Amino acid sequence: MKCWDLEPNQIALVDVNNFYVSSERAFDPTIRHKPVAVYSNNDGCVIARCAEVKAMGVKMGTPVFEVRKFFRERGVVPRSSNYELYHDMSCRFTASLEQFCPDVEQYSIDESFLHFRGFGEDLAAHCQRAVSAVHKWTSMPCCAGIAPTRTLAKACNHFAKTLGVSGGVLQLNSEYHRQQLLKQLPVGEVWGVGSRLAERFEALGIETAWDLSVSHMPTMRKAFGVTVERTMRELQGTPCIELAPLDQAKNEIVSGRMFGKLLTDFDALMASIANHVMLACEKLAAQKGVAGRLVVSLQGRVPGGEWREQSAYTALRPACDAPQVLMKAARACLREVFGCGREYRRASVMLTALEEASETQSDLFDASTGMEAGVADCLAAINHRFGRGKVVLGSVKLSDEWVMKRDFLSPAYTSDFSQLPSARV
């Protein structure tokens, strides 16, 4: 039997409660005691809810049109996603945690794993101090779960939140405790088990995390693959899931979005795609990479009325990062998939076959002069300073028809001087 509090390596998962809602409330005291829901891009569906709205039974991903009237009646305050604000709040959150642990592994915009090796004192008390510091410094409430594996830490965090544990911290402290927790955790709540797997598990009589952890490993491995085996081992207390560092170069870069309204015009589609090419180029430049392939996808309505995605790609030889070249490739792809008179609702640009710029083989017959090199940096710098889309390549017609709908957007409190919150005494 393991004695959990003597485990030399402990992992704490700290995450912000209802992160998007908490970010919105941080700078707007008028909604601090009101029910709040945050919408996805284009105000399409509900992606974040405060506790009150959750209690009303509104599920994650509910289409906005289904709840609009209900929200009005119940006084729920809607907000469009404000990613500039959330990104900034996320940085503040992580910076706060770094005051309490030298090894913070950011996992998503609102959660981080904190690694403690051979921590001598009372770790739960230490994490409670971190939780209250985050609240004090960012005004956002958060919770922590502590255990020897990431999956168990996630489970503890779940209970810290749902049981309203005092101090917001729950540490796994004995084998008996592990069993009790896992028996109360529905299998679908386990980190790594989504709705599909949960359904298949339940058909086999596996209903709780405990059931999963004591299932026959070789059988499960054969039926569900190595990912499920890892999850099982983690539930049993053996760490075996590693995360790729956040700053590691990506294997693929995607920029895509639904339009604010349906588009049928080639130039309007190209304007949206040009925007995605520029965003993708910025990400590519940030990791000093070059792309070997560019894929353009359009989601359009087919005669039956259904939405279907069509893609075309261009191979880039040699692999490159020049916006002009990528833009030309994207235009060629768009010509290939574009159908006259068809309605489109979404476009995306994907860069794949990425390589490090410094390791790229150059083309013996490459006639380029090296002039492209500076263009990407220059465009990125101008757009960074004056706002997205202020400068585009000459071949693209300006159009903002594709711009997304954000009817309930809060101000850029933290990233634009003209929108700083004001206070009267």
Add this chain to the structure above:
DNA sequence: TCTGGGGTCCTAGGACCC
């Protein structure tokens, strides 16, 4: 006319996460 087996690489698709 008969025609193996193992390895690698690539791609598409599925499932998951937030």
Add this chain to the structure above:
DNA sequence: TCTGGGGTCCTAGGACCC
């Protein structure tokens, strides 16, 4: 009528090689 976006990992299957 109206349902997000960006990423990861794994697997299966096909093409190709010797």
